[in-house]
Amino acid sequence: MDLIGSLALFLAPSKVDRWTRALTDNTFSGIHQLGWFDWLLLVPYFVLLTILAIYGAHRYAVVRGYLKYKHRVPLVPETKFAALPRVTVQLPLFNERNVVDQLLESVLKLRYPKELLEIQVLDDSTDDTHPYTEALVARLKAQGHPIEYIHRTDRTGFKAGALQAGMAQAKGEFMAVFDADFIPPEDFLEKTIHFFSDPNIGVVQTRWTYLNRDFSLLTEVQALMLDGHFALEHVARFGQGLFFNFNGTAGILRRVMINDAGGWQHDTLTEDSDLSYRAQLKGWRFIYLPWIECPSELPVDTYGFQVQQQRWAKGLTQVALKLLPAIFRAKIGWREKAEAWFHLTPNLSYPLMVIVSALMLPVMIVRFYIGWGQMLLIDAPLIVCSFWSVVTFYLLAEHELYPNNWKRAIFILPFLLAMGVALTISNTKAVIEALMGKQSAFVRTPKYAPKAAGSLGATAYKRKSGWLPFAEIGMGCFFLFMALYCIEVMNFFALPFLMIFVSGYFWAGFSTLWQEHQARLRYQRDSAKVEVEAIS
Numbered sequence: 001m002d003l004i005g006s007l008a009l010f011l012a013p014s015k016v017d018r019w020t021r022a023l024t025d026n027t028f029s030g031i032h033q034l035g036w037f038d039w040l041l042l043v044p045y046f047v048l049l050t051i052l053a054i055y056g057a058h059r060y061a062v063v064r065g066y067l068k069y070k071h072r073v074p075l076v077p078e079t080k081f082a083a084l085p086r087v088t089v090q091l092p093l094f095n096e097r098n099v100v101d102q103l104l105e106s107v108l109k110l111r112y113p114k115e116l117l118e119i120q121v122l123d124d125s126t127d128d129t130h131p132y133t134e135a136l137v138a139r140l141k142a143q144g145h146p147i148e149y150i151h152r153t154d155r156t157g158f159k160a161g162a163l164q165a166g167m168a169q170a171k172g173e174f175m176a177v178f179d180a181d182f183i184p185p186e187d188f189l190e191k192t193i194h195f196f197s198d199p200n201i202g203v204v205q206t207r208w209t210y211l212n213r214d215f216s217l218l219t220e221v222q223a224l225m226l227d228g229h230f231a232l233e234h235v236a237r238f239g240q241g242l243f244f245n246f247n248g249t250a251g252i253l254r255r256v257m258i259n260d261a262g263g264w265q266h267d268t269l270t271e272d273s274d275l276s277y278r279a280q281l282k283g284w285r286f287i288y289l290p291w292i293e294c295p296s297e298l299p300v301d302t303y304g305f306q307v308q309q310q311r312w313a314k315g316l317t318q319v320a321l322k323l324l325p326a327i328f329r330a331k332i333g334w335r336e337k338a339e340a341w342f343h344l345t346p347n348l349s350y351p352l353m354v355i356v357s358a359l360m361l362p363v364m365i366v367r368f369y370i371g372w373g374q375m376l377l378i379d380a381p382l383i384v385c386s387f388w389s390v391v392t393f394y395l396l397a398e399h400e401l402y403p404n405n406w407k408r409a410i411f412i413l414p415f416l417l418a419m420g421v422a423l424t425i426s427n428t429k430a431v432i433e434a435l436m437g438k439q440s441a442f443v444r445t446p447k448y449a450p451k452a453a454g455s456l457g458a459t460a461y462k463r464k465s466g467w468l469p470f471a472e473i474g475m476g477c478f479f480l481f482m483a484l485y486c487i488e489v490m491n492f493f494a495l496p497f498l499m500i501f502v503s504g505y506f507w508a509g510f511s512t513l514w515q516e517h518q519a520r521l522r523y524q525r526d527s528a529k530v531e532v533e534a535i536s
Helices: 002-010 016-025 036-072 097-107 129-142 158-169 188-197 217-239 255-260 271-281 302-329 334-344 346-367 372-401 408-422 424-435 449-455 468-488 492-535
Strands: 087-093 117-123 147-151 174-177 201-210 251-254 285-296
Touching: 036 217, 036 346, 036 372, 087 097, 087 158, 097 129, 117 129, 117 158, 129 147, 147 158, 158 174, 158 271, 174 188, 174 255, 188 201, 188 251, 188 285, 201 217, 201 271, 217 285, 217 302, 217 372, 217 408, 251 255, 255 271, 271 285, 271 302, 271 334, 302 334, 302 346, 302 408, 302 424, 302 492, 334 346, 346 424, 346 468, 372 408, 408 424, 408 492, 424 468, 468 492
Parallel strands: 087 117, 087 174, 117 147, 201 285
Antiparallel strands: 174 251, 201 251
């Protein structure tokens, strides 16, 4: 993302004596001595950094939009239903045994007339989640709860397919969707349903919060990243009347709107964003209610986090390819079109950052012969656009959400930058696959429930990350070499920023390998235990 691209802007090595001479002579020492080969490196390098900085500068527009229009968030609906409508609660599951109990327990507590409520458990599971959940739902239904169990053996369309199949059997006018790791508050429907008394409203989205925010440094970093999206971006877009997206969970959708927009489609991995833009192009309005909090679970391991981010990066890029032509042709304002571009294409910055990383070392060597003043002339505006926009954006989000505890975010920001670096390779792969039209399965994010998170769950994740962690460690070594080069040329100013790259890549690579090693040990231990029990 632009937050990692911005780090490259600090890398303008010059020895201290050259800095002093540049200041004394009031000139850009050596800037006219560059050869054609040097320009072949510098021009694409700064073009790419400028693109990254533009995405960073967009954060200032988001901050401005938030501060100017946050008062437009409605606290109460303008009117209310005279008679409450029927609501269907859809709970898509796939091999998520660890969180089934807490999910159903919370949903059954929703306050709404039982005769107007329908709960659908949409279970595509292929492991023991299926028989366990089927039996649990049968018991709950026998106790008088309005709950149905729908199991598909064919996962066509993945989550989108499950939602569409469930809607075909649903009786509700409105569809409330909760992923398996969410725990909706008891008054969720009471607070949200009356906003649909306006027939033009198609979606009501609420804000995510996190049950395991304080579980580890990784979960704190993720919470900070998502807080920026839910605290600032959604509010700024909604307040200005711009398009924003349903987040796939913790929200309610009007059934007529879903059908009018073409239904749930599964040609992208972010079916929620796809439907959101199609619906808003049809003229449907969305409402965002950040004051309604819906607790959820964050991934507790690095690989699970990367899997989630890859899915979002690839899915948004797929939506951009699919819908941006229609958005640009639509009879909407240029601001809506521009914001749609920035919303759907930010992940293009990941492959750009890979190219910047490859150019960084030769550019550092070339720029060794360029003066200190050139950094002020060229680099300083880019730094303001990118790096400081990140700082402003996330600190403001934390200040707005947690006014008494926002300063902790200052200490988390360097780790957020490092984790942004850690996503570069995996998300670049996802974006390139999207651009090439390569389809892939919807890979769920492992969920363990807060009680199980300490041991990463009873069912250790059976997966292999392949070449990814080794590539990340290799990139870490590359940036470590650049850090050593900076020491050699006495460019100590760049070292802290280079070490963010080093720590980010090493964090991702080594933590993934360590977690896989622990998973293998657990699997071997569990297998041995099963064999012993079978013999006895």
